[in-house]
């Protein structure tokens with residue numbers, strides 16, 4: 001239901017909205033005179049005054065909450081004052097779009113997005129609880145990495161929620177205390193457009209200024225140490241490496257796992273998840289990690305050195321999997337027995353990668369997904385290629401944001 005004081009026609013107009021459900025991307029879905037309006041900073045079930053920000057599309061508009069008229073019981077003061085409703089929408093810091101929602105309800109909303117995506121894009125009915133990670137109950141102080149931006153005046157901060165305007169902020173509640181302490185947010189800064197601030201689990205917190213030359217750092221996960229570049233990819237939540245490693249080990253069907261098969265870790269980074277598989281397999285593990293960033297691959301080769309059967313290759317996965325078609329009969333047999341870890345970026349693996357992979361019929365695919373819609377699309381593609389979704393878990397790897405991570409096992413038909 002909705003009510004507009006006058007006919008909405010242009011950005012800037014303020015209207016009353018009653019969002020009914022959550023959509024992918026962290027916005028709620030309301031209707032205004034029959035038209036869908038995606039409204040930011042609201043919670044499904046409440047009534048808000050919202051400002052139309054985009055009416056350029058015939059099928060939907062966008063709006064931002066200005067004031068809450070009837071709050072949801074799940075609303076709470078925002079964990080980040082610089083991102084709160086009390087500020088003009090244009091001045092709200094980005095990166096904490098769920099910070100005004102009780103954490104348990106954030107997880108319910110994320111579960112709803114995942115379930116709806118699977119239903120809509122893959123025809124799979126699979127309500128899945130989103131599990132909390134160890135850390136602060138209000139979902140703060142989990143980020144071990146953050147990128148800050150520098151504007152022409154030297155202000156350092158996050159971008160605003162829906163623009164590239166740098167927002168000055170007194171604090172950074174989602175990052176660890178060590179990062180907040182050294183983040184250069186208090187004084188003007190010059191000489192670079194970006195400052196990455198990170199707090200590895202080993203050693204001191206540090207800044208990476210602009211495109212400065214990479215330095216190797218160390219991260220500890222359980223009893224294992226990983227080397228990587230300070231500017232390279234690493235899971236952001238302090239508890240994510242351990243959580244995902246355990247989730248991948250749990251997702252592997254032991255009856256289908258053959259350590260000596262031609263196992264794959266696609267989009268492997270510095271080898272975190274290949275090592276998780278190595279912990280299951282022991283020294284006999286054979287695995288190839290494929291990653292497009294050459295420096296990450298170099299680190300992966302070192303991080304996986306204890307497994308003589310581990311290799312790390314620098315390649316784009318979409319090209320590399322095409323080469324599987326040339327495998328000889330013996331290698332094809334080893335690929336058919338393989339367990340594949342698939343941990344693509346937000347865009348997902350995509351049809352071409354999945355088709356090339358399914359050509360060689362690996363026994364099981366453990367998919368680690370950071371985007372529910374891309375995951376659901378890929379799940380639909382995999383179903384069409386003869387792979388059935390088995391156990392699925394989801395994790396709140398990004399509290400106070402709309403992001404959610406899922407880990408699911410797909411098994412080749414005949415094994416399911």
Ligand SMILES: C[S@@+](CC[C@H](N)C(=O)[O-])C[C@H]1O[C@@H](n2cnc3c(N)ncnc32)[C@H](O)[C@@H]1O
Nearest residue numbers: 233267268269272291292293316317343344345
């Ligand atoms: C979500 S991260 C996962 C990394 C690793 N599995 C981990 O958990 O640390 C995705 C990785 O894929 C790499 N990547 C992105 N696009 C790629 C592509 N087309 N081919 C190969 N690697 C790619 C990125 O550099 C990044 O390291």
